[in-house]
Amino acid sequence: MGIKVDLKKQYNDTAHSGKKSVKKSFTLDVSFEMENELVVLFGPSGSGKTTLFKCISGITDLDKGKITVENKVYFDKDQKINLPIQKRNLGYVFQNYTLFPHMSVRKNIECGLKGWEKEAKEERVLEMLNLLHIEELETRYPSQLSGGQKQRVALARALAPKPEILLLDEPFSALDLEIRTELAEKIKDLQAKIGIPVLFITHNLEEAFHLADKILILYEGKAQQFGAPEKIFYHPENLHVAELVGISNIFDDAYVEKHDEESKCTVLKSGDLSLRIKTQKFKPGDKVSWGIHPENITLLLPDYSSENQDENIYFVRINDIINKGPKKRITLTLVRCNKTLIAEVPAQFVDSLKLHAGDICLAKLEMTKVVVFHKS
Amino acid sequence: MNKIIPKIKDMIIMLDKVWFPLSLTLWVATISSVLVLCTGVIIAYVFARHDFRGKELAELLVTLPLVLPPTVIGYLLVILVGRNGLLGHLIYDFFGTGIMFTWQAAVIAAYTVSLPLMVRAAQAAIEAVDKELEYAAYILGRSEIETALLITFPLAKRGILAGLVLSFARAVGEFGATLMLAGNIPGKTNTMSISIYSAFQAGNDELAQALVLILIFISLLAISLTGRFVGKLEA
Numbered sequence: 001m002g003i004k005v006d007l008k009k010q011y012n013d014t015a016h017s018g019k020k021s022v023k024k025s026f027t028l029d030v031s032f033e034m035e036n037e038l039v040v041l042f043g044p045s046g047s048g049k050t051t052l053f054k055c056i057s058g059i060t061d062l063d064k065g066k067i068t069v070e071n072k073v074y075f076d077k078d079q080k081i082n083l084p085i086q087k088r089n090l091g092y093v094f095q096n097y098t099l100f101p102h103m104s105v106r107k108n109i110e111c112g113l114k115g116w117e118k119e120a121k122e123e124r125v126l127e128m129l130n131l132l133h134i135e136e137l138e139t140r141y142p143s144q145l146s147g148g149q150k151q152r153v154a155l156a157r158a159l160a161p162k163p164e165i166l167l168l169d170e171p172f173s174a175l176d177l178e179i180r181t182e183l184a185e186k187i188k189d190l191q192a193k194i195g196i197p198v199l200f201i202t203h204n205l206e207e208a209f210h211l212a213d214k215i216l217i218l219y220e221g222k223a224q225q226f227g228a229p230e231k232i233f234y235h236p237e238n239l240h241v242a243e244l245v246g247i248s249n250i251f252d253d254a255y256v257e258k259h260d261e262e263s264k265c266t267v268l269k270s271g272d273l274s275l276r277i278k279t280q281k282f283k284p285g286d287k288v289s290w291g292i293h294p295e296n297i298t299l300l301l302p303d304y305s306s307e308n309q310d311e312n313i314y315f316v317r318i319n320d321i322i323n324k325g326p327k328k329r330i331t332l333t334l335v336r337c338n339k340t341l342i343a344e345v346p347a348q349f350v351d352s353l354k355l356h357a358g359d360i361c362l363a364k365l366e367m368t369k370v371v372v373f374h375k376s
Numbered sequence: 377m378n379k380i381i382p383k384i385k386d387m388i389i390m391l392d393k394v395w396f397p398l399s400l401t402l403w404v405a406t407i408s409s410v411l412v413l414c415t416g417v418i419i420a421y422v423f424a425r426h427d428f429r430g431k432e433l434a435e436l437l438v439t440l441p442l443v444l445p446p447t448v449i450g451y452l453l454v455i456l457v458g459r460n461g462l463l464g465h466l467i468y469d470f471f472g473t474g475i476m477f478t479w480q481a482a483v484i485a486a487y488t489v490s491l492p493l494m495v496r497a498a499q500a501a502i503e504a505v506d507k508e509l510e511y512a513a514y515i516l517g518r519s520e521i522e523t524a525l526l527i528t529f530p531l532a533k534r535g536i537l538a539g540l541v542l543s544f545a546r547a548v549g550e551f552g553a554t555l556m557l558a559g560n561i562p563g564k565t566n567t568m569s570i571s572i573y574s575a576f577q578a579g580n581d582e583l584a585q586a587l588v589l590i591l592i593f594i595s596l597l598a599i600s601l602t603g604r605f606v607g608k609l610e611a
Contacts, residue, residue, distance in 0.1 A: 059511050085514040098512040102530050111526070112516035161517060 003165060003197050006031040007055055007065030007075075028052060028221040031065075038191045038198045040208040042244065043218035049201045050095070052218070053167050056199075057092050058085040069197075070164045091158030091166040095173060097150045099142040105129075105153050106138045112161040128156040132186070148179040155187075159194070166191075166198045173203065184211055205246055209233065217241050233293075237373055242291050249341045250291035252375050256282045263310045265367060272337035276310055277370045287375045294329070296369035297343035300362040301353065312365040316341070318357050321350065330355075332363055394586055396563060397571040402594075404479060404567060405547035408486035412543045416494030417536055421524055423495070424502040425510075442492040446552025449488055453557050457484060481558035482565055486547035493546055494539040501535020502528055541602045545595060 009028040028048045032039075041049045054060040056067055058074065061082070067074040069090070074083045100108055109128055113121045129135045132152040142150060151171055158166060168187070172180045188211060191198045202208050208215055209229045217224040217232065219240040225232055236242040242250055254270035259280065266282060268275040268290060275290065282288060299316075306313060315335040322329040328350045332341045341363065355361065422428075423435055441449050457464040459474045467475050475481050505528050513523040529536065551569040558565040560574060568591055575584040 057511075057515055059514075085511070086517050086519060088515070089517075090515060092512070092515045094508050094512060096508070098506070098508045100509060100513075100527055111513065111518065114517050114522075157516070 002033060002035040002070070003199075004033045004066070004068040005052075005056065007052075007062050007067060009051065009055055009060065009062050009064075026221055028055065030216075030218070030221075030223045032216055032223060032226050034197050034199075034214065036195050036197050037213035038188065038200060038211055039214045039216055040212035041199060041201045041216050041218060042203075042205070042208045043224075044244070045203070046220075047218040048221040049218055050169055051221075053092070053169055053199070053201065056165075057090055057167060058083065058088055072164070089161070089164050091161070091163035093151075093154045093158050093166075093168045093171050095169045095171075097142075097154040099145075099150055099153055099157070101142050104139050104141055105134070105145075105156075108142070108153060109157045109160050112157060124160055128160050131159070131190075132156045147175050148183065151175065151179075151183060155190075159190070163196065165196055166194075168198065168200045170201050170203065172207070180207070187211065205244075217244055219244070234369065234371060235373075236371055239289060239373070242289075242371060242373065245293075247291040247293050247371055249294065249297075250289060251339065252289040254288050254290050254372075256284050256286045256288060258284050260310075265310065268372070271339065273314070273334065273339065275312055275365070275370065276367050277372050278368050279372060282372065282374075288372050289375050290370055290372045292341075292365050292370050294342045294344040295327075296366050297332075297341060297345075298364040298366065299330070299343065299345055299349070299353070299355070300364055302361055304362055310367070312367060312370070313362050314365075315360060316363040318355060318359045318361065320357055321355070323347070334363075335360070390583060390586060393583055394590065397566050397568045397587065398590060400479060400482075400566070401548055401568040404482045404486055405544050408483050408490060408547040409540060409544045411483070411487050412491050412494045412547075413536075413540055416491055416539065416543070417498050417529065419491075420495045420498035421502055421528065424499045425528075438495050439492045441489050442496075446489065446550070447556060450485065450553035450556025453485060453488060453553060457481070457557070476557065477559045477561060477565060479558070479565060482550075482554050482567060485553035485557045486550045489550055489553055490543035490546040493542040494536075497539030497542060498532065498536045501532035501539075504535070505531045537602065541598055545598055548591070548594060 007028065007030055011026045026048070028051050030048070030052055041052065043049055051060065055062050056074070062075055062077065064077050066076045066078070069088075072083075072089075073079070073081050074088055075081060100111065103111070106125055109125050110121060113124060116124065125138075126135075129138060132155055134149065134152045134156065137145065137149060137153065142153070145153065154171075171187075172183055175183065184207060187198070187200070200211060202211075212229050214227060215229055215232045216226045217240070225237045225241045232241065233245050236245060236247070239250065239252075251270050254268045254275070257267045257269045257274070259266050260276070263276070264280075265276045265278055266280060268277060268288065270290060277290070300313070302315070304313075316332040317335060318330060319333055319340070320331040324344070326347055327344045328347050330343045330345055330350070332343055333339070334341065343363065353361075419438060423431070454476070455461050457467065457475055459465070459468055459476065464475060475484070509527055509531070510523050513527050514520070518526065549569055550567070551573070554565075554567060555570060560566055560570050566574065568587055572584050572587045572591070575581075575587065
């Protein structure tokens, strides 16, 4: 059950997909398996997310590989199977909705119900209108709908023919925050209710972590990492993933010094800095990169004294404080080794401690939150 | 009284002389336009959405009548559908009669010269339809033909309609190829344009003027009707 994708697609010249043009010799090389769950595809633009959707749906032909959805083979190079788009039975919501502008909402939804009995068809349309709470839009035309309404109609149309898999290409990119959050909830509910695999493309990190059962990270056409959001967030496997999940403090000059059996942690040496981490998966001598999410750096007053000698606490100088609404972004320099860190700290905290640029304080890098991966 | 009666008599004679060319022209242009609509839209769709070997040559062939002198088109058509022509031979064998110097020949001439106008207008309109809308229909299980009929053509209807009006107007005004292929047989193949030429040659200025005025009127009518129709579609 579920979906199995293992595909390869090479573009040798400039191929245009929508507004974007994919540069020369781009290779899409992705392989993953998923159950009836919600998987978010996450990656920068041009990383091949939409191309992957076009391959799964059959809009773009593949060079190599195999795509299976619910035991139905969509594509298999070896067996020379290439199911036509019409037979794939998938729901696809395009980035710009692609509602048929000359058809009413009802006609749009009916379009996918080819060959249904008249009564069954009417019933299904009503069911879809109810499901997405858009009963009152039935007779309207796409030009008379707001962005959020268009999105709902596009979803209703995609789900009406009972697809076996749903592909959503940045469905919320043009919507404002309020509707975004509401629709995200809706999609999560729908996935649980209908119980089909849903693939969801987004550029928005928060959305990705909020919605996903699993996240697939794409970078330059290649799948970088696939797993649960927490796993991706705290255990990125390489630099691309670490950067994509917003870890801005990354240093690649470290190596593993030793395992400390007593405290069950590993000691890294990064320049003059000693750093303790919780994982045991690296061998002494391994060259590694490490990083920490700006939100996982805690600032402490210089007179703070810890009972635990193993913690990563360092003297830092505050270089700069930028106001970012509820948070402040603080640039720090480690006093001992001249490394620069970026921390994001609740504004209230900074105000109450009366921190200013030039001050010296302590920064704590939570051992469990330090991210380490093999140097690429 | 003595002056009016002959005038009315003149007018009736004139009407009689005008009526046949007018009805023949409208008939030929209508038949030709229907054929142009049916085939032109399909050709335009294939050109806009498919790649095949020899596509450039096919596009060139369809567009050529736009730039060739009508007499050259007429000559080539005679070679093609004349009694001893490639197609004309088959037509003669099948129907037992030739197609030259009949109203059907006038339709063929009108069709050939007006097809490129339709194809170009419709092709541009079809190319402007967002391909993703077609893919969306495929994904919803609709075949390519269904999608063309349900999505592509309705969305390209303004361009198709513009092409239709241009084609009709071109068919009404067709002269050179028609003269070569259908001739100028009074009461059989004398269309408006040809009758104007004959009347002028024969020094019958009154008839020529009447025909000219009617042709101008038809052209204005066609343009204003399209203006209104297209305006309605936009609303």
